[in-house]
Amino acid sequence: MNGENNFFKSAFSVDNVIFGFDDGDLKVLLIKRGAAPFQGLWALPGDLVYPNEDLDTAAYRVLEELTGLKKVYLEQVHTFGSVERHPLGRVITIAYFSLVKISDFTLMASSFAQNVEWLNVDDAMKSELAFDHNKILETCFNALMHRVRIRPVGFELLPPKFTLTELQHLYEAILSTELDKRNFRKKILSMSLLTDIEEYQEGVPHRPAKLYQFNKERYQQLEAHGFSFEVKESKKKEKKKRLAELIAR
Amino acid sequence: MNGENNFFKSAFSVDNVIFGFDDGDLKVLLIKRGAAPFQGLWALPGDLVYPNEDLDTAAYRVLEELTGLKKVYLEQVHTFGSVERHPLGRVITIAYFSLVKISDFTLMASSFAQNVEWLNVDDAMKSELAFDHNKILETCFNALMHRVRIRPVGFELLPPKFTLTELQHLYEAILSTELDKRNFRKKILSMSLLTDIEEYQEGVPHRPAKLYQFNKERYQQLEAHGFSFEVKESKKKEKKKRLAELIAR
DNA sequence: CTAAAATGCCGTAAATTAAACACTAAGAAC
DNA sequence: GTTCTTAGTGTTTAATTTACGGCATTTTAG
Structure with a gap:
C-alpha cells in the first residue's frame, strides 16, 4: 500500500434479491457459485460497485446483466458490513430487492454464473446460501412483506x-x-x-x-x-x- | 496506488442523525464543521469506519464519542453512495438514526468539532448542511416518522x-x-x-x-x-x- | 345432451374501531 | 379566595372491518 491510509483497503458490493411470482409461489433468483469461496452454494446475484458508479446504478446493472430487464422495481434495503462477512477482505454489501415479472424474464448468458434458477423463497430461506446471504434474503423478504402492505408494488410481480x-x-x-x-x-x-x-x-x-x-x-x-x-x-x-x-x- | 485494483480506492463512513426531544420540540444534534470541505456549515456527526470495525459498532462509537451515551436506540436507515457525494474521493456513507434522552446528554470534548448544537429539526432541514446531509436528514426523519407509528420507540426520547x-x-x-x-x-x-x-x-x-x-x-x-x-x-x-x-x- | 367439476362473482348484517366533542378537578400564583 | 393553567375523564355517532353461503358460467367427460 502506498501513502494512502488503510481506510481505503476496502470495497463495496451490491447484492440483489430478485423476486418473481409464478404459479402461486413467490420465488427468488439465485446463482450457483462456480468458484471459491462457497463454491457450489446458491448465492444472490451481486457484484462489486465500480469506482465511478452510483449504488443504484450498480444494482440495476447486476439485474440487467442477469435478466436483460431494465425497467423494474428496485429498492435499497440494508447494508451488511460485518468485518468477517467476506472471507477475502473487507467488503460491505448494499442489499436491494427487485420485483420482476417472470413472464418478461429471459436469462442472459452470464460468464460468472454456472447455474441460475428461480427458487421458491421458503426453500431458499431454508437452504444454506453463500456468505451472509441467508440473512440478506430474510431481511429483504421482510422488507417486501412490509412494503407490499403500504404501497401497491405487488403489481410489479x-x-x-x-x-x-x-x-x-x-x-x-x-x-x-x-x-x-x-x-x-x-x-x-x-x-x-x-x-x-x-x-x-x-x-x-x-x-x-x-x-x-x-x-x-x-x-x-x-x-x-x-x-x-x-x-x-x-x-x-x-x-x-x-x-x-x-x-x- | 500499488498493485491492488481500484475497487479498493474507496472508503465508507457512518453518519448519525441523533434525535432528541425537548420542550415540545424535536431536535437533531449537529456539528459545525471546522475544516474544509464545507467549513462553517452544519453537518451530521459521522466518521470513517475503521478497517476492523462493524458498521453498527462505528455508529455507536460516533455517538458515544460525541455524547458519552452508550445504550441508546440506533437503527440503520439507508446508504448514500453517489459518486460525487464527497469532494475528496469515493466515500459512501451508511446513515443511522438514534434516539437519545436529552436529559442524559453530556457533551464530550471533541477534537474535530468546533461547535455542537441541538437544532430544531425543521430549522435544520431548511438550512444548508454539509455534503448530502440535507438528504440524509430528510430520509432519517421520514424513517423516524414511520418507525414511531409501528414501534414504541418514541419512549427512547x-x-x-x-x-x-x-x-x-x-x-x-x-x-x-x-x-x-x-x-x-x-x-x-x-x-x-x-x-x-x-x-x-x-x-x-x-x-x-x-x-x-x-x-x-x-x-x-x-x-x-x-x-x-x-x-x-x-x-x-x-x-x-x-x-x-x-x-x- | 346432460351432468359434474371447477372457479367466478356477488351483498348484507354484526362487531369493532375511530372520531368528535366540553366540562370539572387540582394545584400554584397573586 | 379568585384566577390561571393544565390534568383528567365518557358518550354518541360514523366508518371500517369482519364474517359468511349460494348461484352463475364455462369446460370436460360420459
Whole structure:
C-alpha cells in the first residue's frame, strides 16, 4: 500500500434479491457459485460497485446483466458490513430487492454464473446460501412483506393483465396468510386502482375470470391527494380475542 | 496506488442523525464543521469506519464519542453512495438514526468539532448542511416518522418518567400533526404498555400530572403474542371526505 | 345432451374501531 | 379566595372491518 491510509483497503458490493411470482409461489433468483469461496452454494446475484458508479446504478446493472430487464422495481434495503462477512477482505454489501415479472424474464448468458434458477423463497430461506446471504434474503423478504402492505408494488410481480384471484394469491404468498375472497375483492376494487379492460381469461378449464390492469397514473394522482394504499393481513378473530384478554390483565 | 485494483480506492463512513426531544420540540444534534470541505456549515456527526470495525459498532462509537451515551436506540436507515457525494474521493456513507434522552446528554470534548448544537429539526432541514446531509436528514426523519407509528420507540426520547401530555406532544412533533387528547390517552392506555407509578409531577404551576413509565418487558411479551403497536396520524374528516369523492369518480 | 367439476362473482348484517366533542378537578400564583 | 393553567375523564355517532353461503358460467367427460 502506498501513502494512502488503510481506510481505503476496502470495497463495496451490491447484492440483489430478485423476486418473481409464478404459479402461486413467490420465488427468488439465485446463482450457483462456480468458484471459491462457497463454491457450489446458491448465492444472490451481486457484484462489486465500480469506482465511478452510483449504488443504484450498480444494482440495476447486476439485474440487467442477469435478466436483460431494465425497467423494474428496485429498492435499497440494508447494508451488511460485518468485518468477517467476506472471507477475502473487507467488503460491505448494499442489499436491494427487485420485483420482476417472470413472464418478461429471459436469462442472459452470464460468464460468472454456472447455474441460475428461480427458487421458491421458503426453500431458499431454508437452504444454506453463500456468505451472509441467508440473512440478506430474510431481511429483504421482510422488507417486501412490509412494503407490499403500504404501497401497491405487488403489481410489479404480475403480468400486465391479471385476475383478482391471481392478485389475491400473490398477496397471500407474500404475507403468508389467507385472505377472505369477498373482502379482498371489495377492498381492492374500492380503491379504484384497477382498470377493468373487459377482457377475460382464455383457455382455462372453467369459467374465465375478468382481467384487470393496474392503473399507475390513477395511483399517483390519488397518492398526491393523500390516499394511502393499505392491505392488512387479517388478524383472525380468535387471535384477536386471545390478545385482548392478555392485554386486559 | 500499488498493485491492488481500484475497487479498493474507496472508503465508507457512518453518519448519525441523533434525535432528541425537548420542550415540545424535536431536535437533531449537529456539528459545525471546522475544516474544509464545507467549513462553517452544519453537518451530521459521522466518521470513517475503521478497517476492523462493524458498521453498527462505528455508529455507536460516533455517538458515544460525541455524547458519552452508550445504550441508546440506533437503527440503520439507508446508504448514500453517489459518486460525487464527497469532494475528496469515493466515500459512501451508511446513515443511522438514534434516539437519545436529552436529559442524559453530556457533551464530550471533541477534537474535530468546533461547535455542537441541538437544532430544531425543521430549522435544520431548511438550512444548508454539509455534503448530502440535507438528504440524509430528510430520509432519517421520514424513517423516524414511520418507525414511531409501528414501534414504541418514541419512549427512547423521553425521560424514564413522563406524563401522557409529554408523550402526546412527542408524537405530535414527530408526526407533524395534532392529536385528540382523549382519544390519544384512551388508545395509549388501552395498550397497557405504561406503568402507572403513582407519582406526580412536582414544581409545576398547575395541577400536576401523573407520571408513567414505559414497560418494555410487557411490550416484548405482548409482541411475542402478535400484538402490534400502532399510532395513526388522524386523517381529518374533511380530507377523508374529499378523497372519498375523488375515488368515487 | 346432460351432468359434474371447477372457479367466478356477488351483498348484507354484526362487531369493532375511530372520531368528535366540553366540562370539572387540582394545584400554584397573586 | 379568585384566577390561571393544565390534568383528567365518557358518550354518541360514523366508518371500517369482519364474517359468511349460494348461484352463475364455462369446460370436460360420459
